[in-house]
Amino acid sequence: MIALKSRHEIERMRRAGNVVAEILALLREKVRPGMTTLELDAIAENECTKRKARPAFKGYGGFPFTICASPNEKVVHGFPTSEPLIEGDILSIDFGVVLDGFFGDAAVTLPVGPVGAAKERLLATTEKALSLAIDKANAGGRLSDISHVVQSYAEGQGFSIVREFVGHGIGRQLHESPQLPNFGPPGQGPRLKVGMTFAIEPMINAGGPAVRILSDGWTAVTVDGFPSAHFEHTVAVTEHGAEVLTRL
Template structure:
């Protein structure tokens, strides 16, 4: 069952989402060669608590960490470790926060030092597909419209679209209806309803779409060992249009990147502090 949110609840969800956004922005300055993902995890937990929220992942489904950090061929659900990041790595950082009884949940894939051009292109296309999918989250459309748009864009670039892992509804629970696959057929699936909030999150592989789980019971990796990318936003359906509640603004500010990619998804001007 899809649980719609009131305007007031969507504003509370925006608060939760922006805490995650700020956490990712803080981490953007720390992701570098020699740093371990366990160090990043400790920084994130303290930052979230200092901002009046609780880590959204820690303890959820027995998750042992605040962050899920997926390096190179890891697709998602990578557990933080003491292995230092190396020049040329990419690391997808997925983060959640719980505040005012609502969750925020989104992700960004970071580059470490000198990343191969073909890997940079994978990250670029994956992030572009996120916004292509968000555009389809509108009145009159269905789940399959978002999935189809993401799938077509990524497969047209020769990439593998993961099937077993999907986006989801978001609210008082981390995972609500509907599931939001990154593949599908136009006009199929549940119809979008005013006030619903979803996490749209393309998980795209450079090679095969096939995956496997490591023995830690969490980390999902590509079967061919090629890199994967993961980007995620929280999006509400407001006045029939998608409104992005999370932002990469803080990441871009930290990395010195200028972008207007989110502007079309803002119903009102957001003042970033």
């Protein structure tokens, strides 16, 4: 069962999403060589406190931080550390909040100074895949239309899709039904309806699709050591098409 949200509930999700967007925009400004991801985590938690929002990830399933910080070959769920970022890194930041009983969730992959053409192309492709996926989140379509456009675009650009981690429904819970893979044929799955809300989140690798989990039990890395990118927005299906709830 996919929960349908009322206009009032989507408005509450919009407020949560706006907090996510504001704080991610602030973190984007702070990412530079010499900054540590632990410092970014502290900034994010402090900004949540200012806005009377609760970090969505901290304590979720035992995750100990406010943000997921995943540089370079780390795909998702990376622990913030005291290791300084260096020029040429890329850094994926996944971040969410709960506000007034509703969740917002978004992610962005950022360059740390100049990163070179190959990493720039990976970031641009992943962000474009997210944009194409959002365009498919329209009433009357099928859930797998979103999945298929991510896979077809990314693989058409010579990249690979992470299979182990997927997007998801979102609302009163961080993870609701359904799961939303970034791969698969079109025209399958539930028909999209007004009031559905999803966290759409392509994770795309420069090398092969295989990932493994580090000894911390959380951090996923590419098996071949090639970099990975992750972009995400919380999206509502409305009468007028897809609305991004985590965009300023």
